[in-house]
Amino acid sequence: ASNKPVELAADTIEYDSVKGVMTAQGNVRMVQENAVMTGTNAEYNSKTKEAYVYGGVKVVQEDATLLAEEVRSYDNNHIIAIGNPILTKGSSRLDGPQIDYYSDKQYAIVNGWARLQTEDSILTANQIESFFSEDRAVAQGNVHIVSDVRKLDAVSDHAIYYGSKEQQGKTILTGNARAVQEGNVLTGNTLTLFMDNKVIDVQGRSKLVITPQ
């Protein structure tokens, strides 16, 4: 748990030093290390290090920004955001019904119905995990990738997406993988897409249907 100072500013703050609970109202701004949380109301327990901020919440940490109606923070590290949460980091934008974000691991997970938008594609699935420090995302269940730029539409049970430039937009689809690009259909157990170069590798039983242009 981080023991760095926590700073809470607002129009009004009530502090119960026995319980260690601070209740803030109006123009709330909470700062710890390089993370800044703003909202209309907040409650912070300095003993359990739990914070609850609500009302148009915005959390900024380095190049990551989280917007939501409600945010709960645990141990000044683990953040749970609900109420149309949107997490943007660099050119990626992650949203869903609830986002769990771990700042120490630079890791986020979205359950229930998740969507990851990058510069040139939209990935949706039942669950998406984002490993920001590795610029990598893992999608589970009803995976669907759409890239208008590449005229690509692919589905699978699972997917791993590599966002770094060196990886050329590499995306590994496994389990009932099916990719349609410019009318050509490719199915197989494992498809590896290099979206930057419009290249698809196939492993295991596969089938390619080419549609003449």
Added chain:
Amino acid sequence: MKKKAGMILACIIIAASGLYYFLKDEPLAQTPPEQPKDQQTSKLAYVGNSIVEQKDGKPLWELKAEFIEIDVDTKNVQLKNLVGTFYQEKGGKIEITAPEAFMDSKTKDITMSVKVQATASDGTTFTANEARWSSTEQKVYGSGNVILTKDDTVLTGDKIESDSNMEKIKVFGNAKVVKGGVAR
């Protein structure tokens, strides 16, 4: 002879008119005019004394000051260079110093000003431009550059309201709390 009598008569007339003139301008000393009631204040002043307020035999506060002035009619007290000891509900006490202080005899509230500095027996410190100790509510109110430091927590703001134990504290206006470090 006749001429002499005339002169005497003239003298008498002159003396009489002078006396009249003199008395007309300088009326006889009368009792001073009645002063309006409110300007009539009689005050008792003490130097280097103290005032104690008790309840059920327990001291609530004790005020020491370099100079104490009591209005005999209203019983309100004006104090200079106050050193006040305020007894907290939980048994501790707070020592508050202030260049100026005023005690309202009806409410027993003590208002302190100019530069108020307080230190509680548990180490909590508190400074403000003005402060008020409410005996009835057992609360401390502060306003103007308020800073309250309790353990590793620093609270600042425009106004503050705290229980006598300085455990439950409300800050109003530009409120800020820094826990575990120095305010930035």
